Amino acid sequence: MKTIKSIFYTISLSLTALFLGACQDVVNNPQVEDFSSDGAPTISKITTVTDLEQGITQSAMGQWVALQGDNLANVTSIHFNDVAVNMKEIYAVRHRINVQVPSEAPSNQTNTLTITTPLGEVTVSFTIDFPPLxxxxxxxxxxxxxxxxxxxxxxxxxxxxxxxxxxxxxxxxxxxxxxxxxxxxxxxxxxxxxxxxxxxxxxxxxxxxxxxxxRDKGVPLFASYDKSYLFDGGYLWTDRSYFSDGTQQGDPTPPIGTSFLRRKNVYSAWTWDTLIGGHFDLSAADSDVAQHTENYYLKFEVWTPNAHPLSTGDFIFWSKQSDDKMKLRWNPASENVSFNTNGTWQTITLEAQSFFRDNNGANTLQVGANDLTIVYQPKNDLDADFAIVNLRFVKKP
Known part of the structure; x- marks a missing residue:
């Protein structure tokens, strides 16, 4: 029994030494440990634990900081704004507290730090840099x-x-x-x-x-995507076969109506494929879109089957501009990650102002007829299958 107790005691001492050594590496514990207090706490300076000379007034979440002052031992609570620190995760002596800034947003952001001990409380200004939601x-x-x-x-x-x-x-x-x-x-x-x-x-x-x-309908560019409406009505002049009524093999259920653009094609690199060419009408009731295009998004829904992600290429939008640099380009794989909606529809949001402008950047959107061209151009060979529907203007919040 004595042998077992001796072994247990030795292991306990070893673990304690190991823990304290780890704390020394992480928070740079003071060499002299003074746990006394004879008055209310004070803070004279806040620094990082790696540089005890240079004062700081703000910090990122999760950073270890050293609170320097007096009567800081026996601390009962520390609050950054209204977020309480776990008191088991600090190291406090008379002239310093090593503490990690919480990685939690406050309910009430006051940009303050408050320390409480049995002998009093102190509050100082301190800002945490929270990433925006x-x-x-x-x-x-x-x-x-x-x-x-x-x-x-x-x-x-x-x-x-x-x-x-x-x-x-x-x-x-x-x-x-x-x-x-x-x-x-x-x-x-x-x-x-x-x-x-x-x-x-x-x-x-x-x-x-x-x-x-x-399901904000906004201002639709087309009232319907039925072929009879788009082509017989004189809105589009491009290939009618690019549009499906939802009865083709593998067709998805569209989010609106029954018809949509679906392009199933094996492309060679740099093919210039005009998906939509023609015009749409903007009514006088929607003149605000033309007058303040900068306040609107161009939105639409895109679909791809799981087996055919868009791994390359640009969707190129333009109205009247001829300068290629002024055209709006949407590259679904711009971050070198294939775009795949996995058989569901996904909303795409673009700046309308970048679409409807001339070569000098001036707005060209107007009440009445507006030119509209959408081209797909892959940069590599691609076996593609995608659908587009519900082009619309939506006012920004």
Whole structure:
């Protein structure tokens, strides 16, 4: 029994020494440990733990900092803004506290640091550099009622959207959440959801709720994608066979109507394929789009089957500009990652102002007829299969 106790004691001492040595490497513990206090805490300087001379007034999340002053031992709480630090993860002596800045956004950002001990409290100004919340929007803004929809972005956890107190509603009614991660939230659209409904994401850590519009029709470029409307009506002059009525083998169900552009083709590199050529009409009721094009997006939905991602090429949009440098180019694989919607529709958002301009950059969009050309040009050989529908102007939030 004595032998077992002796071994246990030796192992405990070894682990303690190892832990303290690790802390020394991470937080640069002071050589002299003084745990006394005889008054309220004070802070004279804040530094990083690797440079104890240069003072700092702000820090990134997760950075280790040294709080220097007096009466800092026996600390009972540390708050960055209103976020409490785990007291088991600090090292505190009389003249210094080593602490890691929390990687959590506050509910109330005051840009302050507060230390509390049994003998008092001190608050100083200190700013944490939080990355901004990024919400890309709905992956498919025209997801069908009753189906699942996905919101993508970044830092959802940081801003409380993964917490139990986060709320997700459509026209004020709670949504059923299927999945939540730091960069996406999946929920089910109610079967009776109307077009134009407001999807609202909120949490106590957000300064204001995030509102997304569901199936916002905006200002459509075409009232229908039926061949009879587009070609017999004189809007397009390009190949009628590029448009499907939804009855071809492998056709997806479109987000609106029954017809859409579907191009299934084996391309050679640098082929110039005019998908759409013609014009659309902008009514006087929608003159604001022409007068303030900079306030609008050009949106549309794209589909690719799982086996045919878009790995190369540009979709080239233009109206009246002839200078190739002035044309709007959308490269689905711009980040060297193939674009694949995996058999679902996905919303694409572009700047309308970049589409409708002349060679000098001046706006050309007008009430009445407007020229419209969309070309696909792959940079490499490609066995392609893709669909496009629902071109529209949508006002920016």
């Amino acid at each position: 990024k919400v890309n929007g709905l992956l498919n803004e025209f997801a069908m009622p009753g189906s699942d929809a996905t919101v993508t972005g970044e830092y959802f956890k940081l801003y409380g959207l993964l917490g139990d107190d986060a709320t997700f509603t459509l026209d004020g009614k709670p949504l059923t959440i299927k999945e939540k991660t730091d960069n996406k939230i999946v929920f089910t659209i109610p079967s009776d959801a109307p077009d134009g409904a407001a999807i609202v994401l909120n949490s106590p850590k957000l300064k204001a709720p995030i509102t997304l519009s569901y």
